[in-house]
Amino acid sequence: MLDQTIIKQLQQISGKDQVLTDKADLICYSYDATQKQYLPDVVVHPGNAEEVSLIMQLANEKKIPVFPRGAGTGFTGGSVPTAGGIVLGLTRLDKILDIDEENLVATIEPGVVTADFQKTVEKVGLFYPPDPASLKVSTMGGNVAECAGGPRCVKYGVTKDYIIGLQIVTPTGDIIKTGGPTMKGVVGYDLTKLICGSEGTLAVITKIIVKLLPKPEAKKTMLVLFDSIDGAAQAVSAIIRGKIIPTTLEFLDACTLDCLRQGTALDVPAAAQAVLLIEVDGEREFLDKQVARIAEIVQPLGIVEIRVAETPEESEALWEIRRSISASLRQINPDKFNEDICVPRSKVPDMIRKIERIADKYQIPIVNYGHAGDGNIHVNIMVDEKVPGDHEKAEKAVVEVFEGALELGGTMSGEHGVGIMKAPFLDMELSANVIDYMKTIKRALDPNNILNPGKIFPSDV
16 A cells, blocks of 8 residues: 555655546556456556656656556557555557658557557558557557567568657656657667567657558458368468468467357368468559469369459458357366467477367367468467366467477467466576576666566566
């Protein structure tokens, strides 16, 4: 519990109506998509970088932990207030400050919702590609903090590839600028890239400079159904070898298709054991040729059926298959452990087979889908927490999934970050000297360990 004098100081900084202390309000900021819950002492909604600076100065002086928060959509507990303290809600900083159509650059605040930003720039013929599944809710500040990905990453890259400058507030309260609106800049260390993906542990983001692209003229979607996961994986490599880089290359495995058959009215033939959802974009006149070429490339790889959308409505119907997965999983079991490993794309079938063996070993269903173009697999371990032993089996399965990904040259987190959920497993992937190097950076920038403490590292820094 914070002293009332601290609460009054926070009210003086951001206004009484922007400081929440009632338990009912605090509960709303105590969890994210992991459903792990930690109650903060207070929630503050600053209105600008200067207010953030004053809050951080106060917190650093009094050694109060501060937890930056956007929309709270993260899957690893990155924004939950594990040590009480202050939740710093950044949703008031929600302005698109400038769209420079000449230089293809935008300047925005961290509370801007990702989908709103995309729609706004598309109205002037520009394009911001990163598209995390939470884009209709998640904020750009959170996307930067987690270095968010999405289906379009195979062609366009992840969030860090589009962030060229930041305004940040340090843990000690300094307001500094990193990078800028130019496409090149090599003066000193690249602090912009350091902050992007740092999960709110090194700075509070208060302004973002974003690189944009011209909006593609058109896009075309196709659904390819295979009789094996091997055929689908071979198709991914074959398409890219064929000098075609689709916008998206999403895959669904056999377990996922079973869920769709049981939980939706979607027509999925019984012979289909894997699916690729493929989208290409660019100049309209070339799209039909690309789709025809892809169909030709995949034809020898065990095709059950190819569906090509001819209208936006048909394209939406194909994407509905992908969007229906989450809801359909509840047909199997009510609870899930959601992991996002990444392996070299040619190793996807090997990883799926490892996961199948893990599922058989623990007798729990595991459903896999994700971004085949970059080898990012969303592993959903489906359990019923009310069944004795299910939770423990799932925890053991998670460790073996991580081990399997690392054995194949992969990583235990492709786009969800580390947070608190993967922190206990950090030394499975990173050597002790690498972890120490990271901790050295954290200690240098946050000497009192007040900014998002307990995240990434399994023990105090």
